[in-house]
Amino acid sequence: MYMRQLVPVVNLRANGVALPFTLDTGASGTDLSVRYYERFKDSDLSWKQDEDESFGAGGSIKRRIYKQPLLRLAVGDKIALLRDVSITPRKMNSGLDELYGNIGQDLFRSFESFTLDFTDMTFKIGKPITQQAPQSRN
Numbered sequence: 748m749y750m751r752q753l754v755p756v757v758n759l760r761a762n763g764v765a766l767p768f769t770l771d772t773g774a775s776g777t778d779l780s781v782r783y784y785e786r787f788k789d790s791d792l793s794w795k796q797d798e799d800e801s802f803g804a805g806g807s808i809k810r811r812i813y814k815q816p817l818l819r820l821a822v823g824d825k826i827a828l829l830r831d832v833s834i835t836p837r838k839m840n841s842g843l844d845e846l847y848g849n850i851g852q853d854l855f856r857s858f859e860s861f862t863l864d865f866t867d868m869t870f871k872i873g874k875p876i877t878q879q880a881p882q883s884r885n
Contacts, residue, residue: 748870755863757870760821762787766847774851779834783847822872827854
C-alpha cells in the first residue's frame with residue numbers, strides 16, 4: 748500500500764496480474780479505468796457494452812462504458828468476487844486515468860473487516876461474510 752496524495756493505493760491481483768487501485772470506502776461500487784480497459788480489452792472477459800449517465804452543475808453527460816460481469820480480485824490470500832463492474836474506455840482527465848480503477852464498497856461489504864495499516868503500509872481483509880439462507884417461520 749502507498750498513499751497518493753490523501754488516497755490509499757493498493758496492489759491487487761485482477762485477471763492474474765498485480766495492478767494498483769485506489770481504495771474509496773465512500774464509493775458504492777468499483778469503477779475500472781481506461782488503463783484497465785487498454786490492458787484487458789483483447790482478453791475474453793465477457794464484457795457487455797452499456798451506457799452511464801452522470802449529473803453535475805452543467806447538466807448530465809451520457810457516456811459509453813463496458814460492464815465486466817464478474818471480476819475476481821485477489822487481496823493477499825483471499826478472493827473478492829465483484830459483479831457488474833463498470834469499465835471506462837476513455838480518459839476521464841482525472842488521477843484515476845493513471846491507475847487501474849477505484850475500489851468501492853462492493854469489495855468491503857463482502858468481508859467482515861478490513862485493515863489499513865499505515866505503520867507497515869499494508870491492506871488486509873478479514874473473513875468473507877457468508878450468506879445465510881433465510882429461516883422459515885413455523
